[in-house]
Amino acid sequence: MTTNVETLPGQGGMRPGRILETAGAWLLGILWLIPLVFAVWASVHHRDAATSFDLTAPLTFDNFASVWSGAPFGRYYLNTILLVSGILVGQLVLGVLAAYAFARFRFVGSNIAFALVLVQLMIAPDILISENYTTMASLKLVDTIPAIGLPYIASAFGIFLLRQTFKSMPIELDEAAEIEGAGRMGRLWRVYVPLAKPTLVAYGLVSVSTHWNNFLWPLVITNSVNSRPLTVGLAVYNGTESGIDWTLLSAATVLVVAPLLIAFLIFQRQFVQSFMRAGIR
Amino acid sequence: MTAAIPTPTTAPPPEERRRRAPLRGRLGDQAFAWALLAPAFVVLIAFTHYPIIRSAWSSAHSRRGDLSAVQYETLVNDPVFWQVLRNNLWFALGTVPTSMALAILMAVWVNGKLRGKGFVRLAYFTPTILPMVAVASIWLFFFSPGVGPINGLLGAVGLPTRNWLGDPDTVLPALMVMMIWKQAGFFMIFYLAGLQNMSPELEEASTLEGASRWYHFRRVTFPLLMPTTLFVFVVAVTDAFKIIDHLFIMTGGGPNNASNLLLFYIYDTAFTFFDPNYAGALTMALVVILGLAAVIQFTVLERRVHYR
Numbered sequence: 001m002t003t004n005v006e007t008l009p010g011q012g013g014m015r016p017g018r019i020l021e022t023a024g025a026w027l028l029g030i031l032w033l034i035p036l037v038f039a040v041w042a043s044v045h046h047r048d049a050a051t052s053f054d055l056t057a058p059l060t061f062d063n064f065a066s067v068w069s070g071a072p073f074g075r076y077y078l079n080t081i082l083l084v085s086g087i088l089v090g091q092l093v094l095g096v097l098a099a100y101a102f103a104r105f106r107f108v109g110s111n112i113a114f115a116l117v118l119v120q121l122m123i124a125p126d127i128l129i130s131e132n133y134t135t136m137a138s139l140k141l142v143d144t145i146p147a148i149g150l151p152y153i154a155s156a157f158g159i160f161l162l163r164q165t166f167k168s169m170p171i172e173l174d175e176a177a178e179i180e181g182a183g184r185m186g187r188l189w190r191v192y193v194p195l196a197k198p199t200l201v202a203y204g205l206v207s208v209s210t211h212w213n214n215f216l217w218p219l220v221i222t223n224s225v226n227s228r229p230l231t232v233g234l235a236v237y238n239g240t241e242s243g244i245d246w247t248l249l250s251a252a253t254v255l256v257v258a259p260l261l262i263a264f265l266i267f268q269r270q271f272v273q274s275f276m277r278a279g280i281r
Numbered sequence: 282m283t284a285a286i287p288t289p290t291t292a293p294p295p296e297e298r299r300r301r302a303p304l305r306g307r308l309g310d311q312a313f314a315w316a317l318l319a320p321a322f323v324v325l326i327a328f329t330h331y332p333i334i335r336s337a338w339s340s341a342h343s344r345r346g347d348l349s350a351v352q353y354e355t356l357v358n359d360p361v362f363w364q365v366l367r368n369n370l371w372f373a374l375g376t377v378p379t380s381m382a383l384a385i386l387m388a389v390w391v392n393g394k395l396r397g398k399g400f401v402r403l404a405y406f407t408p409t410i411l412p413m414v415a416v417a418s419i420w421l422f423f424f425s426p427g428v429g430p431i432n433g434l435l436g437a438v439g440l441p442t443r444n445w446l447g448d449p450d451t452v453l454p455a456l457m458v459m460m461i462w463k464q465a466g467f468f469m470i471f472y473l474a475g476l477q478n479m480s481p482e483l484e485e486a487s488t489l490e491g492a493s494r495w496y497h498f499r500r501v502t503f504p505l506l507m508p509t510t511l512f513v514f515v516v517a518v519t520d521a522f523k524i525i526d527h528l529f530i531m532t533g534g535g536p537n538n539a540s541n542l543l544l545f546y547i548y549d550t551a552f553t554f555f556d557p558n559y560a561g562a563l564t565m566a567l568v569v570i571l572g573l574a575a576v577i578q579f580t581v582l583e584r585r586v587h588y589r
Contacts, residue, residue: 018394019389022395025387025390025391025395028387028405029400029404030404032404032405032407032465032466033404033407035416035420035423035462036408036411036419038422042422093320094320094321094324095321097321098317098318098319098322100317101313101314101315101318102318105311105314105317106314110314113318116322117323117325119330119333120325121519122515122572122575123333123572125328125329125332126523127523127544127547127564127568127571128333128564129551130550130551130557130560131331131332131333131335131336131546131549131563131564133551133552134335134557135328135331147558150324151324151328151329153324154321154322154323154325159321161489181437193459209360209409211413212412213412215412215413215414215526216526216529216544218527220548220552229321231412231414231415233524234412234414235529244422246422249422250418253415253418253419256412256414257411257412259412260411263407264407264410272344272402272470272473
C-alpha cells in the first residue's frame, strides 16, 4: 500500500505507482503458487530430476502408478466422497431447519438457543477430540465413516449464515405465500430455500473443501482402510522414518488435491461470485 | 456478517408483526420452531456442549476417579503446558495480524484495475483449497536442510543456511510463514466480498475531493470494512488454536516442544499417554482461552464497529 501514497485515484494509464502495484501483486501471486507448482513438477519426474529443477528432464507417470498400487487410494477416494457428501446433506438439512426457526419465529428461549449455537463457532468439535472419541466408542461407531461426519453435521457457521440470509429476505414474500395457503414447511421449501441458493452453493463449497481436507478427527477415529479418508491415507504414506521419497509423496499429494483443484478451476468464477452474493463478509 | 450488527429500519421487524398474531398461531409457532431446532440441537449437544461438560468433569477427577484438583495442580506445575501455551500465543500473534493485513492488500489489488486479475486472484486463493496435510508435505521439502530450495536460494546468494524445522529458534517462525501462506487467500475472499459490496460513489467522491488512494483507504474503506475485520479476526484466532495438522507431518511438536501447540498436546495426552483426565484439564484451558477471546472480540471490538 505504501507504494502509491502520492498517486491520485481515477487517473488511467501506467504510472510508476500502478506499475509497482501490478508487479507486487504478480510477485505475491507467483510466490503463492510456487509450492503447488513444485508438487506437480516433482510428481511427474524421476527421483534425481525432481530436485534439480532441470527443465529438460524427461516426464514420467511412474510415480502415480506406484502410489496408486502402493496404497488403496481407490478406497480412500470412495470414503472421502461418501464422507463429504454425507456431511453436506446433513449440514444443509439441519442448517436450513434451524436457521428458519431462528430467522422467522418468535419462541421462548430463542436467545439462549442461539447463544448455544454460537458456542460451537468458537469451540469447534475439533478441540473436543478426547471426549468425542469416548462418545463414539460408547456408540460403537469407532472406525466408521458416520463417526467421522457426525460431530460436524450441525454446523454453527451454517446455521448462522443461513439465518442471516433468511432474515434479509423480504417478509412480504412469506406473507404472500401464506395468503396463497402455503403452510410453514411449504413456505420454507418454496420461498426461502430457492432464494437462498447462492448462500447454499457458497456454503456447500466451503463445507466440501473443509471436510475433504480435514485430518485430525479422521486420524483419531479411524484405524482401518475401510473408513480412512484421503488425508489420513496420505499421512500414513508420509510416515516413513527412513527418509521421504519426495516424488512419490508429491504424486500422492497431487492425487489427493486434484479433484478439488480441478473443480475449483472449473467453478472458480461461480465460487468467488456466490461467496460475494451470499454476503459472507 | 454485517447483518449481525443491528441497523435502524423503518418497517417493523418480522418479530414485531408476529407478536400481533393470534394466540393459537403463536403457540403453534413455538412448538414448530423447537421442532425445527431439535435435530441440530441433538447433534450440537452431543458433540459440543456435552463434551465440554465432560471435559470439565474429568478434569476435576484424579486418575483413580475421586474428585480432586490434582489435574489442575499438574497443569500449573507442568513446564510443557506453559511452553505450549506460550508457543500458541506466539503462533497466533505471528500469524493473525500478518495474514489479515496481507488479505486486505490482496483484496484491494484484485478488486482494482489489475492486469491478469483473474490469474492473480486464483493464485492467492489456491492454498486455501489444499489440505493442510498435503501442504505440510510440500513445505517439509522446502524447509528440509539437504535438498530444500529455501536453503538452496540462501546458499546461492551467500547467506547462512539452517535446519529450519530442526532448530528450536526457527521452527515456530517457519511454521508461521506456512500458516500465513495457507490462510491469507481465504481471508482475502471475505475482504473482497466486503469491497464489492461497497458503493463505487464513495471512491468517486474521494476522487473529486482530491484525496489520495491511501487516504481514501484509511478514512473510508478500512472503517467500512470493520465488520469484515471482526469476523475474519474471530476465524483467524480460532484457527490459530485449532489447526495442528502440519505438526503431525512436519515436526511432531519438536524439537524439544519448540513447535508444540495446545491442541497437539491435548492429542498427545489423550491418545499417546492415555491420560483422559489430564487431557480434560488441558481441553478446559483451551476452552477458557477461546471463550475469553470470544468475549473480548464481541464486546471490545463490536463497540469499535459501531463507532465507524
